Amino acid sequence: MREGSGTIGHVDVALVESLTSGSGRALLDSLGDYADQEALALSTRLRAQGHDPGLVTAALAQARLRARAAEKFGSAAATLLFTADGLEQATRPELADRHAERFVGAGIDLVHDLGCGIGSDARAFAAAGMSVDAVDADPVTAAVAAANLRERPGTTVRCLPAQEVALPAGEAARHTGVWADPARRVSGVRAVDGRARRVFSLQAIEPSWEQVCRWAAQVPATGAKLSPAFPHGALPSGAEAQWTSWRAEVLECVVWWGPLVQTPGRTAAVCRPGSPPAVVTEADLRPAQPVESLDDLGPWLLEADRAIVRAGLTGALPGRELSPGIGYATDGAASTLPWLRSYAVIEAMPLRPKVIRSWLRSHEVGRVTVKKRGSAVDPERLRREVTAGLARLEGEATLVVTTIAGTGIALVVEAG
Numbered sequence: 001m002r003e004g005s006g007t008i009g010h011v012d013v014a015l016v017e018s019l020t021s022g023s024g025r026a027l028l029d030s031l032g033d034y035a036d037q038e039a040l041a042l043s044t045r046l047r048a049q050g051h052d053p054g055l056v057t058a059a060l061a062q063a064r065l066r067a068r069a070a071e072k073f074g075s076a077a078a079t080l081l082f083t084a085d086g087l088e089q090a091t092r093p094e095l096a097d098r099h100a101e102r103f104v105g106a107g108i109d110l111v112h113d114l115g116c117g118i119g120s121d122a123r124a125f126a127a128a129g130m131s132v133d134a135v136d137a138d139p140v141t142a143a144v145a146a147a148n149l150r151e152r153p154g155t156t157v158r159c160l161p162a163q164e165v166a167l168p169a170g171e172a173a174r175h176t177g178v179w180a181d182p183a184r185r186v187s188g189v190r191a192v193d194g195r196a197r198r199v200f201s202l203q204a205i206e207p208s209w210e211q212v213c214r215w216a217a218q219v220p221a222t223g224a225k226l227s228p229a230f231p232h233g234a235l236p237s238g239a240e241a242q243w244t245s246w247r248a249e250v251l252e253c254v255v256w257w258g259p260l261v262q263t264p265g266r267t268a269a270v271c272r273p274g275s276p277p278a279v280v281t282e283a284d285l286r287p288a289q290p291v292e293s294l295d296d297l298g299p300w301l302l303e304a305d306r307a308i309v310r311a312g313l314t315g316a317l318p319g320r321e322l323s324p325g326i327g328y329a330t331d332g333a334a335s336t337l338p339w340l341r342s343y344a345v346i347e348a349m350p351l352r353p354k355v356i357r358s359w360l361r362s363h364e365v366g367r368v369t370v371k372k373r374g375s376a377v378d379p380e381r382l383r384r385e386v387t388a389g390l391a392r393l394e395g396e397a398t399l400v401v402t403t404i405a406g407t408g409i410a411l412v413v414e415a416g
């Protein structure tokens with residue numbers, strides 16, 4: 001691994017390496033779940049015990065990152081190293097496993113992970129039995145990935161620009177895959193929190209979208225993880241773009257090429273713990289039958305998961321869409337489809353605060369949760385306005401604010 005001078009927070013390459021073995025590793029592992037308010041006293045004590053001050057600072061920074069990483073990585077966080085940006089950009093292990101499944105399913109035995117970050121996807125590829133050539137241009141990140149992949153046989157980690165990786169072509173590429181998870185942060189440009197600034201535009205990712213497409217042209221089994229804001233029009237012909245949500249939050253849009261494509265075009269995968277992913281494709285779209293007024297509303301409101309909305313697949317909703325593309329439909333019955341939620345409609349009103357407030361008062365409702373889609377309304381402001389003077393009322397209600405034929409409506413609903 002190339003030595004480098006890059007630092008993130010208090011960590012540099014030499015310190016990362018000293019945290020992976022011997023007394024540095026023992027020091028880090030001894031910190032466990034320390035609390036932030038103990039950091040100063042702990043740091044003073046460890047220095048007084050003779051530990052190198054730089055190592056103490058780096059170990060404390062890692063312990064803090066491990067605590068933050070537990071939400072994403074569970075108990076594995078306590079065995080991994082992180083950088084702040086690397087943790088934020090790392091793929092959730094549950095989704096990394098899904099990426100690995102695609103490569104395995106296509107008969108791939110070696111994946112070039114071109115911009116491997118701290119190695120979350122690379123760990124999943126290795127755990128699925130594939131060899132991994134993991135590469136990152138940032139020396140500290142590559143050192144962290146090397147630490148995180150050290151016990152994975154068949155894995156190498158190199159620090160170099162991904163563009164310099166020699167990839168096979170033609171028949172030689174048959175069992176080889178390329179994985180790109182371009183950085184959505186611009187290095188060198190810092191946001192107010194001191195972290196690299198986030199970018200969402202396809203033009204501002206690194207490695208570039210053009211570079212990713214060149215890799216896909218050379219190595220057919222290529223996958224690229226992109227922002228959920230991926231523009232539909234940019235999808236290359238024959239490829240699949242899959243928007244994926246985890247616990248109802250849309251985390252990624254992955255473009256798959258060649259043998260990794262399961263269904264060409266736009267697809268959505270709705271993932272949650274304990275159940276198989278629900279996949280929706282363009283083949284599920286039904287002829288549009290939009291609602292024209294409040295009179296068309298049935299007794300149930302169906303709400304599509306946001307991955308379906310991002311993928312432009314709300315036309316797959318049963319019933320009739322309230323407004324095309326927003327992700328709400330009305331129907332005569334609740335649905336058991338795993339990618340939507342059903343709400344019983346208790347009341348439907350025009351979006352007029354006075355009308356809503358009067359309904360709330362007559363139903364003794366003083367506490368309201370406002371959900372909105374497809375409306376410019378500020379939900380918190382509306383909540384305050386419609387509940388003004390009703391605080392003493394015990395009742396609670398959920399108010400859905402959206403539009404029908406361009407006109408604002410408010411629905412009082414109950415989760416089905």
Ligand SMILES: C[S@@+](CC[C@H](N)C(=O)[O-])C[C@H]1O[C@@H](n2cnc3c(N)ncnc32)[C@H](O)[C@@H]1O
Nearest residue numbers: 089090091115117119120121137161162181206
């Ligand atoms: C989004 S992160 C990858 C996260 C990774 N998939 C994971 O799950 O941990 C993107 C990484 O690409 C690296 N990168 C950006 N441009 C690169 C380039 N031209 N060559 C190699 N690495 C690059 C960045 O340093 C960053 O660590």
